Amino acid sequence: xxHLIKQSLVASVASALVIGGSxxxxxxxxxxxxxxxxxxxxxxxxxxxxxxxxxxxxxxEKCKGLSMRSPDGKVTNIYGMKGSSGYSSSGSDLFCEGxxxxxxxxxxxxxxxxxxxxxxxxxxxxxxxxxxTNFERCDGNIVMxxxxxxxxxxxxxxxxxxxxxxxKPFESNQPFGGPGAHNGGRVRIGPGGxxxxxxxxxxxxxxxxxxxxxCGKVLRVDTDGNAHPDNNPPAGFDKRIYxxxxxxxxxxxxxxxxxxxxxxxxxxxxxxEITALVNGGNAGWDPQQNTAGRGACPDQYxxxxxxxxxxxxxxxxASYMPMSDTxxxxxxxxxxxxxxxxxxxxxxxxxxxxxxxxxxxxxATGVLGIGFGGTPIGQRxxxxxxxxxxxxxxxxxxxxxxxSKRFRGVVLAPDSSLYVAVDEGEIYRVTATPQK
Amino acid sequence: MLALGLSSSATAGDAVxxxxxxxxxxxxxxGPAGKGxxxxxxxxxxxxxxxxxxxxxxxxxxxxxxxxxxxxxxxKPLTDEEIENxxxxxxxxxxx
Numbered sequence: 001x002x003h004l005i006k007q008s009l010v011a012s013v014a015s016a017l018v019i020g021g022s023x024x025x026x027x028x029x030x031x032x033x034x035x036x037x038x039x040x041x042x043x044x045x046x047x048x049x050x051x052x053x054x055x056x057x058x059x060x061e062k063c064k065g066l067s068m069r070s071p072d073g074k075v076t077n078i079y080g081m082k083g084s085s086g087y088s089s090s091g092s093d094l095f096c097e098g099x100x101x102x103x104x105x106x107x108x109x110x111x112x113x114x115x116x117x118x119x120x121x122x123x124x125x126x127x128x129x130x131x132x133t134n135f136e137r138c139d140g141n142i143v144m145x146x147x148x149x150x151x152x153x154x155x156x157x158x159x160x161x162x163x164x165x166x167x168k169p170f171e172s173n174q175p176f177g178g179p180g181a182h183n184g185g186r187v188r189i190g191p192g193g194x195x196x197x198x199x200x201x202x203x204x205x206x207x208x209x210x211x212x213x214x215c216g217k218v219l220r221v222d223t224d225g226n227a228h229p230d231n232n233p234p235a236g237f238d239k240r241i242y243x244x245x246x247x248x249x250x251x252x253x254x255x256x257x258x259x260x261x262x263x264x265x266x267x268x269x270x271x272x273e274i275t276a277l278v279n280g281g282n283a284g285w286d287p288q289q290n291t292a293g294r295g296a297c298p299d300q301y302x303x304x305x306x307x308x309x310x311x312x313x314x315x316x317x318a319s320y321m322p323m324s325d326t327x328x329x330x331x332x333x334x335x336x337x338x339x340x341x342x343x344x345x346x347x348x349x350x351x352x353x354x355x356x357x358x359x360x361x362x363x364a365t366g367v368l369g370i371g372f373g374g375t376p377i378g379q380r381x382x383x384x385x386x387x388x389x390x391x392x393x394x395x396x397x398x399x400x401x402x403x404s405k406r407f408r409g410v411v412l413a414p415d416s417s418l419y420v421a422v423d424e425g426e427i428y429r430v431t432a433t434p435q436k
Numbered sequence: 437m438l439a440l441g442l443s444s445s446a447t448a449g450d451a452v453x454x455x456x457x458x459x460x461x462x463x464x465x466x467g468p469a470g471k472g473x474x475x476x477x478x479x480x481x482x483x484x485x486x487x488x489x490x491x492x493x494x495x496x497x498x499x500x501x502x503x504x505x506x507x508x509x510x511x512k513p514l515t516d517e518e519i520e521n522x523x524x525x526x527x528x529x530x531x532x
Contacts, residue, residue, distance in 0.1 A: 045473070045474060062474075098475045099474070099475045171502045172502075174505070175503070175505040175506050176475070176502070176503060176506070177502040177503070177505070178475065178501075178502035178503065179502075180475070308505060309505040309508065309509065310509060311509060368464075368474075369464040370464065370465070371461075371464050372506060372509055372510070373509065377464040406464070406473055406474065408474070423473035423474045424467050424468060424471070424473055424531075
């Protein structure tokens, strides 16, 4: 594996207008120059990153584990999955399967003092007897609080602070029907230092609207895994739940201007969604069978109906199986629905810092690209300008990177550059430089 | 069918055309040069006969594995010639 990359630049694109061979910056508009620099290559399914002020970068590889790239470019493998080699230590309960594995990573807001990271992973430690079929709860996703050694190269303590997020253990009769489907997995530290955990419905119809199951939910907990005292889910719900009714959330970040949480969520052959979260709100996904006019569905999951193995007009599919069902009084309507298409919105990060010029405050959204049933593949990073009420967008600009890949993870670094992980095995650093 | 007339060693596929077709329909999921990404498997490096057989099976609607629904949909429009081209391209495709 080649970790250190000698070349410093693979793309340099000015997003200003180019007229007659010269770059023209419109009067009054600060259009930054966007540059892309590769940071690591040859990785195995890199999924998420956290970058420290000195440039140290922690990153996960879905089927290998947690590693650290120090500012001098050296990579240290810190905490591995079962069967991984070359790691300082590993978790014998951690495994990867399909869409699941070691996923999100976030750092404590007091990381410089306590050296704590929060890492989401699939684990068999808490399966108990509940994973014999796809129709049991199967607690197979956890959030670990890892305390690192002073040199940041090993784990001195692991405490599992969330142990009961459900996992899909077996194949089912759906597209993407393998084990580990719809596993969410992004974690971020939000306002006040609380931990947000984004989940998926794990292909189980009852999950998103269930009051006690954590699949299909966004959690807000403290760094011990306890519910935030102000969480306001409906009566009878697990108090750790901030929002429910989700399909598969893999992007979450907080708007700099007001701290409001926004998610990026995969749609079912239609309607990827960006959503402004409301405390206790319902994202409106309910793929249960015999519900909302739908009958029995394969494996009790209507999520890809009415024709789950063939392409059809996404709008017709959406009218049958909506992402945001308007029958719910507590529905959080989407900010944006990707023009009705499903292309795989898998990550989101607000662009903070004046260096981003006219893009400052926009939500960068990574799109994997899925081209089924006539949908354009659409691999890209969008920069969305969102209205103050969070219910709509003003504009979308495609980030001028100069290439298209499966954009899995985006996170803003303290120096206001954007780090980007792609499924192909690379991590890039994207910088914006003002022209004024 | 073209494939029926081919022996295991006498493939007539065009790797360049296969590369082009791969980028139209396969690249977004299976990644560059069929290396496999995310939960989508590596599909390069297999014998031509193996890839041809699988694509023909998917095209006929046969289910093989948990992502059959996707593969059947993607393989439906493939012609015999395109299957042959893809099979030849993927045999030796390499990423970096």
